[in-house]
Amino acid sequence: MRSLWLALRDLTLEFRGRAGILSVVFFLAVMLFILGLAFGPNPQDLQRAAPGVFWVALAFAGSLLASRAFGLEIEDGTLDDLLLTSGSREWIYLGKLAFQLALLLGVGVLLLLITAGLFYLPLGPWPWYLLTLVLGTLGYAAISTFYAGMLARLRGREVLLPLLLFPLVVPVVLSAVRATGDLAGGxxxxxxxxxxxxxxxxxxxxxxxxxxxxxxxxxx
Amino acid sequence: MNRLIEASNLGKRYGLDWVFRGLEFRLNPGEVVALLGPNGAGKTTLLRVLAGLVRPTQGKLLRQGRVGLLANPPAFHRHFSGEENLRYALRLEGLPIRAEALKAALKAVGLSQRKPVLSYSSGMKKRLAIARIRLLKPDIWLLDEPEAALDAQGRELLEGLVQEARGRNGVVIATHDRGWLSHCDRALDLGALQKADPDRPSSADAARNIG
Amino acid sequence: MQLTRSSGKRDGLTPALLAGGLLGLLVGFYLALSAPPDVNQGWLVRIMYLHVPMAWLCYLAIFGTLGYSIAYLVRRNPRYDRMAAASAELGLLFSALTVLSGALWGRPTWGVYWTWEPRLTTFAILIAVYVGYFVVRSAIEDPELRANASAAIGILGSINVPISYMSVKWWRSLHQTQTIDLTTGKVNMEPSMLLALMVNLLAFTLLYIAFVRLRGIIAEREAEKLEAQHG
Structure with missing residues (x-):
């Protein structure tokens, strides 16, 4: 229960602060645009590249969003107050995980639509895409939230986070890319x-x- | 004995320098303890260790009950109003929320605006922190230079707060202001410990009893 | 050099393991050079006598890092943190050597230095995990937090190995069948080749244990020296 309140609070703060999320979405749109130029203009090539492009873009976005999980607390200096709450601290992880998952899913759905538009990804099996998206982003967020919390107060965390994160999420990205690609291929x-x-x-x-x-x- | 805090041979080191070591510290329910010492004597660090925010490098620390810390300066979410900050503080502690209680707590410290904390002065933040610790009703109250940034009226609020806690909860006040001593049962001078024996484990039984 | 632990107890096991490992290495080297060439690969197969034990040492290092990391979190003894780091150091070094020797072996046999083969890819990922491990270690000053964070990276990184392996394996496969199939216990190799490989495997195992212990002792000495200077 406390975890859900924490996730809700963070989402409210994130949207009120408007710091990260919009710039992340624009960054992604620009990235997809450039990748489209690089792989195009042949529709078949674009379609083949689409699942990989989608997941790699989401992984990059995820590493930017991950720093928001604890960035909120660091900027306002409120991490101590969160740590002072009574009881064991697992619930903090679950709350932050839920927050990350919500952000990633939101960005992921938007990204899916942009990919469908620019890379001709067929949207027919969209419920299955969503299932893949949920499973993939959960695994990704599990690790990104953990490391974001661990590195929250360290200098150079912006560099350290992707360094720790990306090797571990290889299986997630691989599986999700293949699942998405197979679904797109009928x-x-x-x-x-x-x-x-x-x-x-x-x-x-x-x-x-x-x-x-x-x-x-x-x-x- | 139902002690709130029982620490023995406590030490904290940053890098290679000991902030303090060999410290004995006890806090009983109903007791108010002053933590004295010049800047850099380790008052804030000791409070953070006692709060469980910093793991001690050596020694044993037993703690019973919920901890509240009035930090200096206190921290809040900028984009939330004072009321929202209080409400989430209660929610994340798993405490019930009553709208009247929130309103009364804000009014008691002279804050009623729905403005975001972004627009607060440091004195107003301190007042909001007083309202928060009052609502959270911790068993252990750790106050870090509580008088900083407060005006005369705020100071009165604060003394009221300490009086409120005294006799029921344990209170530790880290301060330079010897005016607090009249409110305290005991004082622990970290500066004196450091001077007396800078390199070897020192015993804090040197703590003077003033109450 | 005298090998003593902080307790003042002399450590006789470490030099013995080291000596045994080095001796095994020499014997293994001789056996490997005298073993017959492979039917398909000819003399190229000799890279195997080094490549396979190196990879084996990496597996040991993964288990060692995992074990010592968990032990640290449970027992809170700084010694386990030093051992975990020592094991990870060996893991980093030998996964790099494994990839390198694999590439040198791959060029003449498969025609390419690099293929997206599950084990090779897993080792590459492993290198990245270990690099992250040491970068974070050097970034955290507080010894307790450093030990906790490295233990966490060690545990999460070790769990990742089988999962990465499976995912890449499903994704694509091209590797010669494993020389010793661990699941069926079937060995498809000539006895003299097998003997050479086994001796080398044993030697690398002994060396792994010896190196971890040695590195642990050195790290302990360094910590003590630092302590003595500023105690």
Whole structure:
């Protein structure tokens, strides 16, 4: 319950502050535009590149958004107050994770539409895209939120975060790219299920492990 | 014995320099303890260690009950109004929210505006922090230079706060202002400890009893 | 050099392990050079006697880092943090060597230095994880927080290995069948080649343990020296 309040509070703050989210969306739009120019103009080439472009762009956006999870607290100096709340600190991780997930899903849906427009990604199997998006962003956010919290007070966190984050999310990006690509290519969802399973395993393992480790790294 | 804080041989080191070490500290319910010492004596660090925000480098620290810290300066979310800041403070602590209580708490410290904290002066932030710690009703009150940035009226509020807590909760006041001593049961002078024995573990039993 | 732990106890095991490992390495080297050439690869197969034990050492390092990291978080003994770091150091060095020897082996046998093969890719990811581990270690000054953060990276990074491996494996596969199939226990290799490989595997295992212990002792000495200067 406290976790949900925390996520809600952070979302409200994020939209009121308007600091990160708009610039991230514009950054993504520009990035997709340039990638479109690089891969195009042949529609078949663009369509083939679309899933990879989509997920790599989302991964970049995610690393920018991840710093918002604790950036909010650092800018206002309120991290101490959050840490002072009673009880074990796992709930802070879950709250921040929910916040990150909401941001990533929002940006992800927008990005999906832009990709569909610029890269001719067929939107037919959109419910399955959404499933992939949810599973993929959950795994991604599990790790990005954890490391963002760990690095929150360190100098050079902007560089350290992607360095730690990207090697770990390789399986998420790979599985999500393949699932999206297969769906776009007209493969029936039943045959894509293997990738979803891998994503589910990843999500469960990393949400649990990160949640347990989080109280240790959030200090000092 | 139902101690709020029981610390023995406590030490904190930043890099290679000890801020303090070999410190003994106890806090009983109902007690008000002053933490004295010049700038750099380690008052704020000790408060943060006692609050559980900083892990001590050495020693044992046992704590019972919820902790409230009146930081100097206090921190709030800029884009929230004073009332929203208080409401979320309660929610994240898992405490129930009553609208009248929130309003009364704000009014008691002379804040009624719905303006975002962004537009607050440092004195107003301090008042908001007083309202917050009052609403949260912690068992252990840690006040870091509470008088800073407050006007005469704010100071009165603060003394009222300490009186309110005295006798029920444990209060630790880190300050330069010896005027607080009349409100305190005991004082611990970190500066004297440091001077007496800068390099070896020192015992804080040197703490004077003044109450 | 005298090897003593802070307790003042002499550590006789570390030099013994080191000596055993080096001896094994020599024997293994001789056996590898005297082993017959492979039917398909000819003398090129000799890279295997180095490549496979190096990769094996990486697996040991992954388990070692994971184990010591968990041990640190449970027991809060700085020694485990130093051992985890020592193990990660070996992991970094040997995963780089594995990729390098793999590339040198891959060029003449597959025609390319690099392929997107699961194990190769996993090792590349592993290098990146270990680099992150050490960059963060150097970025955090508070020893407790540093130990906690590195333990977390060590644990999350180690868990990642099998998952990355599976994902890349499903994604694409091109590698010769494993020389020793761990799942079925089937060995497809000539006895003298197998002996050479086994001796090398044993030697690298001993060396891994010896190096971790040695590095742990050196790190402990450094910590003590720092302590003595500023105690």
């Amino acid at each position: 493969v029936p969802p039943g045959e894509v299920a293997g990738w979803w399973q891998l994503l589910v395993v990843f999500d469960v393992v990393y949400v649990v492990a990160s949640g347990l480790l989080f109280p240790y790294v959030l200090e000092g």
